[in-house]
Amino acid sequence: MGIKLDEEKGLTLLEVLLSIVLLVIILTSFASFFTQSAMFVKKNEDKLSTTQTAQQIVNQIEVSLSKNDVKTSSVCGTLPCLLEKKELSNLLGSPITSSFNISAKFADSVEGLIRVKVSVTDIKNPENSSETFTYIRR
Template sequence: MRGFQKNQNGFTLLEVLLSIVLLGIILTSFAGLFAQSAEFTKRNDQKLTAVQISQKVVNIIEENVTKQSLIDDNIVDSAGKVIGGSRILSQAEIEDDISQTLNPGFIVSAVITNSSAENLIQYKIIVQEKTNLKNQSETFTYIRR
């Protein structure tokens, strides 16, 4: 009868366990990177949405708001000067002016002031995310007096 020869080509239990532990550590670190990447992508998407909303509001204001409509709303006087120097519009007032409902996940406001240029009224559009007020986009446009 022949004696058994030891096969030295296989893996020991210790080697298998060590490789599983190392693989688990590496995969755990990658999972953290993927989670951070997803959060970063979400924040950037929200910032981009805020910028797009502010630009949309600016475009609609440029198309629909006139000096006469501001006079009718008692925002400016007949000379085209903002009454009181500046006026803050809420989201409801802006939606009423532009006849559109804006994204409910964001707070939109506007500050109307007299521009340093003689024939212009400055509109400052501010868009903030409701869940993160630090995420804010500001855009400016002007209306001729």
């Protein structure tokens, strides 16, 4: 009466289609995760780039300039003063080779220090900017 089915092997078409649909649903959810992750990484790389550029400028200022250099400079003779990339490059005595907009604001501070605020902004994406501070004490 009954037919023995133990010898049949393989999957039905319905089982294959169901497994493909489940796989597509799972992969789609992972794809959106990886897309968001890639955008987050790119944004952080851009922010890190402006931060590193600002820190490099601060290091050049700390090594190259003294209070007298700033106060006696024809570029920045009176404080406070704001210097853009070209003027800052002249004050440092070396070219600044960066594609970012760079500015430095020099101002008097306590105990005879000069406070320097360095701002770096990405030309392509103005929302991507960084600021850092230092003091000139020599």
